[in-house]
Amino acid sequence: MEPDLFTAAAEARAEKEPGRSPLAVRMRPRTLDEVVGQRHLLKEGSPLRRLVAEPQGGPAGPASVILWGPPGTGKTTLAHVVSRVTNRRFVELSAITAGVKEVRAVIEAARRDSGGYGRDTVLFLDEIHRFSKAQQDSLLPAVENRWVTLVAATTENPYFSVISPLLSRSLLLTLESLTDEDLRGLLHRALSAGRGLDGAVTLAPDAEEHLLRVAGGDARRALTALEAGAGAALAKGETTISLATLETAVDRAAVTYDRSGDQHYDVASALIKSIRGSDVDAALHYLARMVEAGEDPRFIARRLMISASEDIGLADPGALQTAVAAAQAVQMIGFPEARITLAQATIALALAPKSNAAVLAVDAALADVRKGLAGPVPTHLRDSHYRGANSLGHGRGYQYPHDVPGAVAAQQYAPDAVHGRRYYQPTRYGTEARYADVVERLRRRLAGEGEEQAPS
Structure with missing residues (x-):
């Protein structure tokens, strides 16, 4: 099978005149063995x-590949490798500009190339989401008809952003952010390789560390910064x-920050x-x-x-929802936009009323359990849905809360060993003040005291 003559000519020219192409393009792997990370x-x-x-994956194999991962992890590179290794056009x-x-x-x-010239095509569709x-x-x-081998790339979760029929017909590959060691090897290769900088410059150790921080796991960003520095x-x-x-x-100052150290x-x-201290400005810093x-x-x-559970808890129950939503959004969008989502969550948590009652409550309960204060489950609370349970008295005397006024039945739930222990001690801050009441x-109702009415 003949390779694409235009692609071959472009690559040959890039090799003869390496300065014409960006370093990130020149260093693009040509085989799977050259792929970093x-x-x-x-x-x-x-x-x-x-x-x-x-390449066709066999009669029942996938004719489509979906590459999911953060920017700069090699999605476009893998598509090029598939095309180059299999001699396909x-x-x-890009889904941004193409319709x-x-x-x-x-x-x-x-279809014409495949039928008329026996040449197959790899269609790389970036940002399919x-x-x-x-x-x-x-x-x-x-x-479905294998007219093309589709390689689609996305930075968003494909289970949310790609239609099910296409997803079910595709091989889904999840790419991970590159480690510092991955990037370090790539930088050293770019500094010495003939199609890279060919030994024209070296990189000072502190500059190398800064470059890794700037890259943030993105190979393209690392090579672009290296080329600018060179x-x-x-x-x-x-x-x-x-x-x-x-x-x-x-155009970025070095930040004293070691991601693996103190x-x-x-x-x-x-x-x-x-x-925790409610200093929103320090938190943002x-x-x-x-x-x-990075x-x-x-x-x-x-x-x-x-932090949303440890330091805020029920003083503002919505804080955890905010933090979880931020985590999900960050997973889907990545940097640089994720900085905005993280800032929004940080501001919300810093300004929220604070309570560590949930931490104290669960730790107090754990302390009792570790001391051996457990005891058997009260008989009336035990499972009574299996044969023979009734003869053991399991479930006997249990009061169904929905059958009593206020839906709170006066009965014992905790084992005897810890009956009457008060683990949860709510604060009077924010929403938790209502929970305290x-x-x-x-x-009182569980102990058989007070009026028989529904709690507000």
């Missing part, structure tokens, strides 16, 4: 390896890219303590330091979810 997808016998070895469209008309034109051309349901429907005939250094007649030169080139934990701790340092947004979101009224 994504080890879970590249091991021997993996679906991706089999797809490249047998590569056509790239059904452009997609149908590519599919029709692919931006296509409407009707637009995605237009891809189904081409996928250009700035060579323009000054220098052969080493210093931190100062790199900062000027990428600074990582110190700044994360300061963020949570500032939220520490959030900005984490964002600027911290994983999912890590930040997890810390916010913990409710819990006292309920406790």
Whole structure:
């Protein structure tokens, strides 16, 4: 099968005149073995390896691949590799600018090439989540009839953003953010490779660390910053890219922050303590330091979810909903937009009324359990739905709360060993002040005291 002559000519020219193409393009892997990171997808016998070895995937195999992951993790690269290794024509469209008309034109051309010239086509559709349901429907005939090998990329959860018929006909591959070591290897390769910078410059250690922070797991961003730094250094007649030169080139100040050391934990701790202390401005400062340092947004979101329960709790029950929604949004959109979502959640949590009653309550209950204060479940609460339970007395005497006025039956629920223990001690802050009144009224009713009325 002959390769695409136009693609081959373009690649040949790029090799002869490397300066014409961006560094990120020149360093794009040509085989799966050159791909950085994504080890879970590249091991021997993996679906991706089999797809490249047998491009059609067999009679029942997928004719479509969906690549899901953050920006700069290699989605476009993998599509190029599939095309290059299998000698197929590569056509790239973006869902931002292309519509059904452009997609149908590519599919029709692919049908002609396949039937008339025996040449197959890889259609790479970037940001497929931006296509409407009707637009995605237009891809189904081409996928089902194998007129093209569709490789679609998305930064959003495909289970929410891709129609079910297309998803069910596709091989879904999840890409992960690149680690610092992945990026470090890529940078060293770009500095020395002939199609890269070919040894023209070196990278100072502190500049390398800053570049990794700037990249934030994004290979394209790392190579673009490296190229900018190299250009700035060579323009000054220098052969080493210093931190100062790199900062000027990428227009970003270095942040003292070590994602694997003390600074990582110190700044994360300061963020949570500032939220706990209701200092919204300090919280935003520490959030900005984490964002600027390239911290994983999912890590930040997890810390916010913990804070919502640990430091706010029932003083503002909506705080946890806000934090969980932020975590879900961050997972779907990634940086840079995720910084806004994280800021919104941070502000909401910092300004919320505070209560640690939930933490104290569960820890007090755990302490009793660990001391051995457990005891058997009261007989009337035991499961009575199996044969023989009645003869054991299980469930006997149980009062169904919905059958009594106020829907609160005066009966014992806790084991004897802890009956009467008060684990939950609500505060009088925010919404929890209302719960404080409710819990006292309920406790009296459970003990058979007070009026028989529904709790407000």
